[in-house]
Amino acid sequence: MAQLQDLPAWVQFPDTERVEWMNKVIHQLWPYVGEYTKTFMNDFIIPQVKAQMPGMFKNFKFTKMDMGDIPCRVGGIKVYTTNVGRDRIIVDMDVAYAGDADFTVSCCGFTGGMNNIQFSGKLRAILKPLLPYPPMVGGVSATFLEMPKMDFNLTGMGEMVELPGLIDAIRSVINSQIAALCVLPNEVVVPLAPDVDVTKLYFPEPDGVVRLKVIEAKNLENRDISFIKKGKSDPYAEIQVGSQFFKTRTIDDDLNPIWNEYFEAVVDQADGQKLRIELFDEDQGKDEELGRLSEWEAEWGQADKPIHSALLMVYIDSVADLPYPKSKLEPSPFVEVSLGKETQRTPVKVKTVNPLFQSKFMFFVRHLEGQELKFEAVDDGTRRSLGSLNIPLTTLLKEPKLEQNQQMHMLTLGVHQSPIVITTRIRALIQGKPKKNDQLGHDVLGEYGNAFHIERANGKNGTANGDAVAVEPAKTVNLDAAEDDVEIKLNVDNYQILRSDSNSSLNSHGRSNSRLGRLFRSKHEMKKRETRADENRGEIEIRIDFDELVNQLKIAVIRCRDLMTFDKKDQCNPYVSVSFSYLLNHKVVINVKDDTNYGTFVAKPVLGCLEIRLDSLLNRQLSQRWIPLSVERK
The missing domain is CATH 2.60.40.150 (C2 domain)
Known part of the structure; x- marks a missing residue:
């Protein structure tokens, strides 16, 4: 194409193929693509453009949309054959458009045209999951790997072109809409087969x-x-x-x-x-x-x-039976998702009480403790709330894989409840x-x-x-x-790191740690005693250092003194376990336990416990000192 200065990819790269047959197919389909483009623009793009335009340009609109006769072209195509899962096909395409599309726009009482539209970018299509029955593919997702390049001209509007900031405002809004629609992590997804888990199509986990x-x-x-x-x-x-x-x-x-x-x-x-x-x-x-x-x-x-220590992923599938904001006024809803001070929102769905959003969001998480994920449905016209929902993040830690898949919750507004289908996942950054x-x-x-x-x-x-x-x-x-x-x-596999699993010290008691090992050891009799929260449990001498260069926390457990005993003979076989709550305020928990055999099915008693929140330490460091032990918190 004369408008494109770069050589096509199939000339530069031997693993990229020239696909003229595909361009012929696109040429045949182009009139139908143009018809669908009009519907798509009216239903999805134009409402979002109006919402984002500056106040003085709110009446900007497209009065005519003609995609022309010259279709977009695929400059080259590459199919990945290595390092790709067997359940998918990955295809990269160089897509470019420099045709004769013509749009008529109006704003601030002026009418003019938008033409000389040029567009180019690398489009990735993923066909997944592959199925052993027709149509053999569960769905197709398409996305641009980075922001595509786009340019256009505004013509025939006289003074309108000179309105301060108009072209920049239009360009900014169009770029934001392209990014929100089809630039990673956003995708256009087309399901092809029934009974396929939609979260695998709409909500893949990032690398x-x-x-x-x-x-x-x-x-x-x-x-x-x-x-x-x-x-x-x-x-x-x-x-x-x-x-x-x-x-x-x-x-x-x-x-x-x-x-x-x-x-x-x-x-x-x-x-x-x-x-x-x-x-x-x-x-x-x-x-x-x-x-x-x-x-x-x-x-x-x-x-x-x-x-941050973790990534929270949220997918809103749909909402049903939303209330009317006013009598006989059908809402145009969107959903706001908030975590702390950060808020994201779905696109607006025009005049419906059963919106299908299929939108995903991602939040970086520093601590889970005390934080809630908040959902609120809002009517775009009246800005009235249509229902809200709060989900404590700590509930995800109780799930088997730290996720709730296609879970139904209720948006509540007074006595009215609206079902909302949500998928939530949390993954640690390790x-x-x-x-x-x-x-x-x-x-x-x-x-x-x-x-x-x-x-x-x-x-x-x-x-x-x-x-x-x-x-x-x-x-x-x-x-x-x-x-x-x-x-x-x-970390998407070893998700157990998010929990406070105890790890023994290097000089461990592994030889007798199992229940089977206790069968071969002499049994001791345990005292009967009541636990008081204020009783003396002894002291432990520790030191904490944080190496910023390698991002490593080092805990030195040196010795203990004046430990209490559970054995009737006032003996104990102490060892120390250290666990680190990766998400809950970066809390270190040190337990001093008794390895004495009190029976095969008797839990090892905790002689004393120490909890330290790292955010309470200066530079995450603690000089060597004696610290009193307390009763274990249940």
């Missing part, structure tokens, strides 16, 4: 989480030199992963800014997603680009601060293991983020496009760690 620390930039270009004033650039950095955008603070008049800011982003498909980092000079008008990260090492730069062939050298890692990697906005330092491929999800690098200690990713 992991990337933790990024933006440290500093050096020798940036000065864009604030002019005849009127002399100053320095006011730089800030923008980070993008899929549809997720992050921005550092702006540092005024500094060509060597130091940010030291941390960010976390969900990595849905690590083998295809890209990380973009761009630097801008903040100005009163349009911000100027200072450069972008044009090269990236094989490993992620280290983000050594554990910002340190994983790298591939064996990963080579981590100080000389390689030391180059991360220096001026050599920043491509100037004028393109002097190379011709790279600024993409940084995420080879593996959430990989971090520790300059002083062993090779097996370099990756942090989402």
